[in-house]
Amino acid sequence: MTSRGAVSPGRQRRLLAMVAVIGGLLVSAQPALAATPPVDDGAAALPAARGAGWQPDIQAPDPVTLPGTTKKVTPFATPLTPQQPKALPGASKGPGATLKADSSARAAIRTVDMPTFRGTSPQADPDDPPTGLYCTEAITRNSSVSGTPNQTNYAANISYLAEFGCNFWLNAAYIATGVIDRGRFDGQFLYTTAPLTYGQTYYGATSGGVSIPGELFDGGRTVEIAFELYLLAPAGVYWGGCFPIPGLRYLLCEGLGTNLLHIVLGTGPFGTGLQSPVIRHVALGDSYSSGTGAPPYSDASCRRSPATYANLITGTVLSGLPVDRPTLAACHGARIPDLYASQQSGLPPQLDAIQPHTRLVTLTIGGNDLGFSAKLTGCYLGADCSASGPLVTPQELYQVQAQLTTLYRQIRAEMHPGGKLMVLSYPAVVPNPDDPADPQPTQDRCPDLGSNLVESERRAIYEATVQTDRMIRDAVLATGDSRVVYVNGLDLFRGHRLCSTNGVWANGLTSPLSDSFHPNASGYQAMATRVAQVLPPL
Incomplete structure (x- = not known):
């Protein structure tokens, strides 16, 4: 990071958190993934009391x-x-x-x-x-x-x-x-x-x-x-x-x-002249939150799309108040460190978008830290990628999970104390060969997908997506904070994955290459519907 003058207390806390995670990973040798107790399909969060905000100034004199x-x-x-x-x-x-x-x-x-x-x-x-x-x-x-x-x-x-x-x-x-x-x-x-x-x-x-x-x-x-x-x-x-x-x-x-x-x-x-109250919303993370795959883009470098799920939940009523149009800070290609520091010249750290009155944060992050997009493209364009073992290793999953837990806690520390952090896992876009709801490629339908991703590769890709979903879920549970909410996106596109005969909700290999294997407009609408369904009261 380059110096930007005086460092705010919030940024100091972020730097300390980042150093602690990286330092812990350098000396760690634990490959095992944390235990994964059953979690309902949706929001895994316990009810919580409304957090503190501004308190009225009331005198209470003795009689x-x-x-x-x-x-x-x-x-x-x-x-x-x-x-x-x-x-x-x-x-x-x-x-x-x-x-x-x-x-x-x-x-x-x-x-x-x-x-x-x-x-x-x-x-x-x-x-x-x-x-x-x-x-x-x-x-x-x-x-x-x-x-x-x-x-x-x-x-x-x-x-x-x-x-x-x-x-x-x-x-x-x-x-x-x-x-x-x-x-x-x-x-x-x-x-x-x-x-x-x-x-x-x-x-x-x-x-x-x-x-x-x-x-x-x-x-x-x-x-x-x-x-x-x-x-x-x-x-x-x-x-x-x-x-x-x-x-x-x-x-x-x-x-x-x-x-x-x-x-x-x-x-x-x-x-008094104040505008009507709303739930202020900040959307953080990577391409699955910026809207990659559903052009046109309002920001070409970050591939921010009006069709992203974060924009589509605007107006959802939560605790009697509408969710405001988000501050869309998510950016294509973002990794966990990009939330703490600038991802590219002129782009502030994503966490800078959070304010003390931010009551809703939505987030997808971690896939690029696992190299998932590059691995998926490599499977499609290269040799059989299932022959050399799992696409993501237990060590990779363990390291990213630890970073995610620290990040979630940092986000909660910077937003409204009564707010909610909604963490989405990634939808599987490649058909699961073991799921009858997913039509598989044939010579007449999706021949390119069938020839470029053989059944063993499709199975390996789906298994890696499952492992990533569990990693995100466990990172949420590890915070111990009921206001950090896991939103299950894994099977959200089931029946609508690539090769589906009932409407495809994601892009296959396409041009530009960066839009490949991302949700399309229908996919982002499905993500928005899921988030709106599980938004808990504030």
Whole structure:
């Protein structure tokens, strides 16, 4: 690897992982393949709890006693439901909460001019002008979006100022504010401020703000700011009504007919500007993930095709969210080291495509490390390749399996902790001579395949594919991580391999040579269908 300046902690971990694998292989002399317990056809993974992402900032203060009472209060302890304004019969009107008092009680109350609000000034409804003693509220808010979608810095930024003011002196007050999700997690608080307690007062205010990371949290697209108040009126009077306040709505109004009013006001739902949440997907690996064999290609050197299975699962709904179009980093000819380092000039390491919010990674890798493609082409063009022993040796399988396990763990360490790594094994494209579902070549059908790959060679190729499948499966199991999921591709093309009379899902020897023995568009569609079928919940 050439130096590229400062090395990030993630890349340092990758380098250490790579050195550890290579160093272990140099001193290893164990040829045996790990044990292979039975695995169902599909995803071999246990259910796992949803991983951590962004966590709401919720204050949890101890209860406090409201001055002048024995009432212990904590913020937002009462369920909130939008409700209509309400009032007792004969209550005076006003833009907010009004008192009901006879003339003698009213004379004993200390009145003041309504204070000037620092933010948005409350407006009285011209059809309901204030006629008595009242308290009103206002919430001034700002919201913006920063960063770029599919980047960690993408966020909604919300700030606000909540105020109350009265035209008389209260005996005490208690206020708190918060931001509530009004979308995917309707009713969940995303942020709360520490509450404030007042003695005698006629004005109070609190401010707050929260930054909601759009890629680490699926909520926060629509929110509401809530303003909770306990207002203690002087003795001998009581609260008569919760009247409309322009721009706000009631989420709670209780205590009418007493001198302690408990209300929660909300702004109503508003959009934060964040795009709808999706499952971010990165596709890594070799030609079986880039789309080799199904031209045209969007990238000629890596042979990346719109027809690859990774593109075709776009829109699949997973845990209620659609899978996004992938960041397609897979490249034709890739080997395991190419995920850690640059495969060719100007091409970054494939692992660089993973971000902390990546929740789905799909992968095929390991075949080129075994030299499988070159061996298969050699069988077709050269002498009988079954005469010199197995196409892949136990030592080769052992070494690549160890590297795969390390790679899988590295990918999981760099993606979202609750995400899934879907590891596909390779479909067998050459007909299995021992499987009646696979028509064998004859003089009238596939004569070239029959003359270039005799039965013993086809059997050797299929056996090597089986061994590769087991190697990948065992490498997944060796991670001990239920979020690394093995997807069985071995027999996916059964009945549709080369020479099939029911539609062939792979290329034989073709031009360009690099497209040979790879899935065609139908094959990639079959791979996409399999992956979509076994995608587990996040």
